[in-house]
Amino acid sequence: MAEGAASDTPPPRTGGEAGRRPNRAALAVVLATAAVSVALLVLYASGVEGGRDDAGLIYGRDFVNLHLAGRIIAEDRLPVLFDNAAYMEALRAWLGPGYSVHHWSYPPSLLWLAEGFGRLPYPVALLIWTLAGAGLLILALRVCGVPAWLGALACLSPAGLLNILAGQNGFLTAALFLLAVLATVASRPLGAGLAWAALTMKPHLGVVVLPWLLASRRWGAIGAGTLFLAVLVGATIWRYGTEPWVLFVTETMPFQRRVLEEWQDVLTYLVPTLFMQGRLLGFPTEVAYALHAGGVALAVWLLVHGWPRRDDLRDTLTWIALGTFAILPYSFVYDLVLLQAVLLLWIHEPEKLFGTRQVARGAALWCLAWVLPFASALIAASVNLQVAPFFLLLMLWCRARAARRERRGGVGSAG
Numbered sequence: 001m002a003e004g005a006a007s008d009t010p011p012p013r014t015g016g017e018a019g020r021r022p023n024r025a026a027l028a029v030v031l032a033t034a035a036v037s038v039a040l041l042v043l044y045a046s047g048v049e050g051g052r053d054d055a056g057l058i059y060g061r062d063f064v065n066l067h068l069a070g071r072i073i074a075e076d077r078l079p080v081l082f083d084n085a086a087y088m089e090a091l092r093a094w095l096g097p098g099y100s101v102h103h104w105s106y107p108p109s110l111l112w113l114a115e116g117f118g119r120l121p122y123p124v125a126l127l128i129w130t131l132a133g134a135g136l137l138i139l140a141l142r143v144c145g146v147p148a149w150l151g152a153l154a155c156l157s158p159a160g161l162l163n164i165l166a167g168q169n170g171f172l173t174a175a176l177f178l179l180a181v182l183a184t185v186a187s188r189p190l191g192a193g194l195a196w197a198a199l200t201m202k203p204h205l206g207v208v209v210l211p212w213l214l215a216s217r218r219w220g221a222i223g224a225g226t227l228f229l230a231v232l233v234g235a236t237i238w239r240y241g242t243e244p245w246v247l248f249v250t251e252t253m254p255f256q257r258r259v260l261e262e263w264q265d266v267l268t269y270l271v272p273t274l275f276m277q278g279r280l281l282g283f284p285t286e287v288a289y290a291l292h293a294g295g296v297a298l299a300v301w302l303l304v305h306g307w308p309r310r311d312d313l314r315d316t317l318t319w320i321a322l323g324t325f326a327i328l329p330y331s332f333v334y335d336l337v338l339l340q341a342v343l344l345l346w347i348h349e350p351e352k353l354f355g356t357r358q359v360a361r362g363a364a365l366w367c368l369a370w371v372l373p374f375a376s377a378l379i380a381a382s383v384n385l386q387v388a389p390f391f392l393l394l395m396l397w398c399r400a401r402a403a404r405r406e407r408r409g410g411v412g413s414a415g
Contacts, residue, residue: 020349022348030150030157033370034153058122069114071118072090072118073114077090078241081247088102111236117129140176141178144317146344154340154341158373158374160337162377168334173337185313187220193221197232209324261279271331272331272333272389273330274329276329277291278291302323317345333388336388340373355401376388
């Protein structure tokens with residue numbers, strides 16, 4: 001059935017209605033990890049001298065890329081962003097010789113943000129970036145039915161902490177995902193299209209979204225998203241020309257693949273995918289891809305069997321988030337802020353997330369999922385095991401089983 005008018009569509013079920021108390025064990029873990037995050041942030045700040053941490057990196061680490069891009073644009077040297085040697089020369093001219101290797105990895109549509117932040121002093125730009133992202137995430141969770149105080153705790157979750165330390169975009173992408181899915185499920189095509197277009201700042205995150213939009217015939221969201229994306233691309237070409245788009249396809253995308261396949265050490269611990277599991281085990285690249293392909297096949301099968309109800313926001317967000325991170329060969333633990341946000345939609349009934357009648361078992365699995373971003377990186381660094389992709393597949397299996405039970409009118413399904 002084609003997407004109907006908002007007036008003909010019942011409001012989406014969020015699963016996060018006010019007045020429902022969080023599961024005590026789950027809430028205790030959320031509070032504990034938030035306290036640990038605050039302590040770690042204080043400890044980290046105490047070790048920062050002259051704007052550098054103990055490793056010699058400027059605070060905010062990866063935000064350096066966005067700020068440096070703005071500086072390069074201001075100097076009218078845009079092609080430098082797509083030349084890794086020239087980019088590192090510009091970075092080290094700013095932050096000193098021997099500074100850690102960085103690279104620009106975003107599509108040209110993000111140049112607007114880079115140019116704006118590049119006009120500000122680095123500390124001010126980083127503060128605005130972090131607080132604005134956190135604020136938008138709290139707002140997005142609030143409209144999805146999660147109280148603001150719980151949304152604030154999501155910003156201090158394990159993935160949230162990593163996002164803050166790295167100066168990354170996990171808050172922004174998670175917020176846009178929440179708002180985009182909410183608007184789509186509620187049949188508000190303009191809002192959905194605007195949010196989906198903005199999310200093309202990380203186009204690979206659409207690996208599940210686009211097939212879902214097409215298969216569920218969300219024509220309004222698709223049409224509005226296409227229109228807003230065309231406007232965004234057109235405005236970017238008007239402002240920066242076509243060369244950045246050409247260089248993004250011919251230089252940036254191949255370089256990103258080399259990063260995935262060749263970079264060593266910390267990167268291999270922070271990419272929680274089956275492909276990286278293969279690399280950690282020393283498999284040849286082709287074998288690592290084959291391992292990942294097996295996981296993708298299983299994930300697709302589970303996604304098909306766990307297809308979410310059309311009007312259920314919580315089920316849909318869970319289905320998309322789990323499917324996206326199970327399928328992608330290239331994602332980072334700080335991207336899992338979206339998973340932390342989704343988990344909060346189930347905090348008052350974690351047993352339903354995992355399709356079990358046993359509240360204690362559901363709460364235990366929920367707590368494991370909550371600490372997964374941190375545990376995944378720690379375990380990978382310790383024993384070369386990426387637990388995250390296996391746990392995500394387990395969660396997908398639980399959701400598919402719950403969906404089957406619900407279709408049969410059984411008990412223990414989500415809802």
